[in-house]
Amino acid sequence: MVKQLILLIGPTIMIILGLVLIKNIAITFLLFYGWLLVVPILVSYRRKSRTRLLFPQPKYSMTVGIISGIICLIAIYSFAYLLQSIAIDQEGLEVALVQWDFTGAKVIFLVLFLIFINPILEEFYWRRFMYDRLLHRLGSKLTIIITAFFYALYHFVVVMPIFHIPVFATLMVFLAGIMWGIFRSRFHTIVPSIVSHSIADLGIMLVYLFIII
Template identity: 75%
Template sequence: MVKQLVLLFGPTIMIILGLPILQNVPITFLLFYGWLLLIPIVVSFRRKNRNRFFVPQPKSSLTVGIISGIICLIAIYGFFYLFQSLVIDRENLSTLLVQWDFTGSKVILLVFFLILVNPILEEFYWRRFMYDRLYPRLGSTFTILITSFFYSLYHLVVVMPIFNSPFHILAAMIVFLAGIMWGIFRSKFHTIVPSIVSHSLADLGIMLVYLFIIL
């Protein structure tokens, strides 16, 4: 039980260490993605678990991933385009990004990382690694709810200083619902490929907001 709680809270703790405490985005990336990548490898190696997470899937699963991702992308960009003045304080955000060292040439690298690497590591950790650990005891429904909650928890930590109140709560709730959707994909198709595709397109929407609305 203690080990499961550590695994569930671990990513959030890494985010808290990197942003509120150290206030540095590159260090946060190292801590957070280091956890998502290395912890499953270490645990799986110790358990000698060699189950594949990329398995053959019907074309319909990829179609679901693409369509859901495009819907997420349009919804994210459209929402910020319409309500940007209510959601974001541009002056405060600009100061915050400089304080977090999210500037200069690092931005291009981090944006690239968020679109291509982040969806793979997050989906692998929550919809494969943690899903497989919790599913035998809790079943699909509770596993999806629990992994989605902890997935949204560290997103709340990230958006609290960025979004005006109460939009940070709304953003966390939307992330929670997205986690449920991707968890359902995992349960239905027995692979994380559709959720990775959908997640990547959603993250692309966030990066487009940053590049074309915030900047």
């Protein structure tokens, strides 16, 4: 149980180390994505098992991923556009971006990484690696809730200096995690979750590019 808790809380600790203590986005990326990538490989190697990417079973699973992602994108952009003065702490955001060194030419690389690579690594870790570790002990419903909770937890750390009501933004992330967990359970694959997640992240990046800056 202690090992499972470490695996669940580890990504949040990496975010705290990188953003809160060191205050550097590049180091945060190395710590956080290093954890998401290396830990499953090490654990799978030690258990002499191979963790493979699951491909869609029903043909319509990709359609579900695309449609849900588009809905998330529209909801994210509409929410930010209509409620930006109420929801987004513009001053806090500007300070945070400077502190995190999320500026300059590197922003293009970071944006592309967050859209195309981040969804693969996060979905692989939470809806494949951790989902499989918890499923037989806790059952599908509780596994979906727990993985969504710890997935949302480190997002709370990220949004605290950005949103006036960070709990609300974190709740939306939690609900997205629930949805992607249901996709994993229903379709026995993480591919639709990755697709949906990627399109949703595109919505966040559009908010950054066209509303925030």
